[in-house]
Amino acid sequence: MDFSGQYELQSHENVEQFMSALGVPDDTIEKIKNLKSVTKIVQNGKDFIVAVQTGNQMLVNNFTLGRETHVETPAGEKVKAIMNLEGQNKLVVKAKDITSVAEFNRDLLINTITLGDIIYKRISKKVEDTEED
Incomplete structure (x- = not known):
């Protein structure tokens, strides 16, 4: 499976608790x-x-x-x-x-991130990429 694409966040759960546990400041x-x-x-x-753009912040990892x-x-x-592939549609880091x-299900990317007993869930939908290579 090719995971390439652009995915726009639709919803997320427990963002405050998760980011706080990571040490991200409250205002951020x-x-x-x-x-x-x-x-x-x-x-x-x-x-x-993998590049994640939130507002004007960009986080890029290879x-x-x-x-x-x-x-x-x-x-x-x-x-x-370490990133591994599980099955045909899951990337585990x-x-x-x-x-x-990160589970890919048709046009959805469901990302479940666990830190201790905190579970942060992000659901993103694949959007058309307007850039041409």
Whole structure:
């Protein structure tokens, strides 16, 4: 399955609790929870670029399936992570004490991020990419 595409956030749950646990300042959390977020995924074989734009903030991480890499969290911390493919439609990233499962279901991207007993869920819908390569 090719995961490439642009996904616009439709809804999210527990954003305040999750971001607070990561150490994101309260004023930033207020901005994050009210802004639209767009995730762009570019896949080239086992290599991925995942860019999340929230307002004017851009968080970009690069992964190769099965290989350890360094990623940046929303709080700006750099941590080691490994991304793996589970089944045909799930990308699982384990970084420090965070596990992120991105499940692709037709035109939906359902991202469930777990930190301890906090579960942050993001549901995004695939949108047409207006850029031409």
